[in-house]
Amino acid sequence: MIPLVRRIARYAAAGVLSTALASLAACGSAQSTQATRAGHPDSPVSPSSAAPAKPSPTTPSKPPRLTPGPGGLTPVFTHGPRDKGKTVAFTFDADMTADEGRRAASGEHFDNPELIAALRALKVSATVFMTGKWAETYPDQARSIGTDPLFELANHSYSHYAFTGDCYGLPTVTADQVRPDVERAYTAFAKAGVPHPMPYLRFPGGCYDSQVLRTLAPLGVTAVQWDVVSGDAFATDADAVVRQVLDGVKPGSVVVMHCTRSAAPTTERVVRAVVPELRKQGYRFVKVSDMIGASAGRT
Secondary structure (H helix, E strand, O other): OOOOHHHHHHHOOOOOOOOOOOOHHHOOEOOOOHHHOOOOOOOOOOOOOOOOOOOOOOOOEOOOOEOOOHHHOOOEEOOOOOOOOOEEEEEEEEOOOOOHHHHHHOOOOOOOHHHHHHHHHHOOOEEEEEOHHHHHHOHHHHHHHHOOOOEEEEEOOOOOOEOOOOOOOOOEOOHHHHHHHHHHHHHHHHHHOOOOOOOEEOOHHHOOOHHHHHHHHHHOOEEEOOOEEOOOOOOOOHHHHHHHHHHHOOOOEEEEEEOOOOOOOOHHHHHHHHHHHHHHOOOEEOOHHHHHHOOOOEO
16 A cells, blocks of 8 residues: 555554464465466467466466565565566555445445456456455455456455554554454455465555564565555546556566555556556566566575
């Protein structure tokens, strides 16, 4: 989330329960993505040599992760290699907090199926960082995203409460609630029918410290930040967001955007404008896992 998360803070809600994380180390993803199938516009393989078989989400390979940081701390990934071709990773935060279920039931849209449809139509691989509450509220959409080989689904906490103090005005969880909050999100994904969520985590508000990295280290996750802020949160001028993304992207960039219509109503239009322009510039769209796999120090 970007600094405008201050305005999201009023949506935050309490309630974090501890649950067991079933075997995170075994989490995987269908790594043979649509990006390597014949005809995919971002494929480095020619259509004549690309394998036509659709990857099966039931037979995942082990997703790449960064090696732990000093002292075994959770590693933090910000961008991919700058010198290995013009790749860019679009990431979308599917934000929803515990008290927003009532508002969703009354008609407010925290999902954005039109955005997901646009990504599919444009054949753009992407990584979706989802809160557990979002998955509970939109289980069919969570399952659809989590079983589509074009995408990968990763953890954005359950509650979207900050893990540190002074995080753009977000309420916080206590230190002993941080790990259960992440675990509870994985449990929500499993209940929604997501078979292989990725061992990647985006912190609520993007806020963390060494204590948080130490607390989460036993889970074996890689924390994923970004190097390009799209500015789509609460934006009403799609053209301004388009310019900000195009001005910021460089080889290996990770772009943060949002998959919530109520908080980011212009994102679909932004994607439809940015994707063809970046392709004209020679960029390929990849997932975060592809970038981590291409980075040094991975496991």
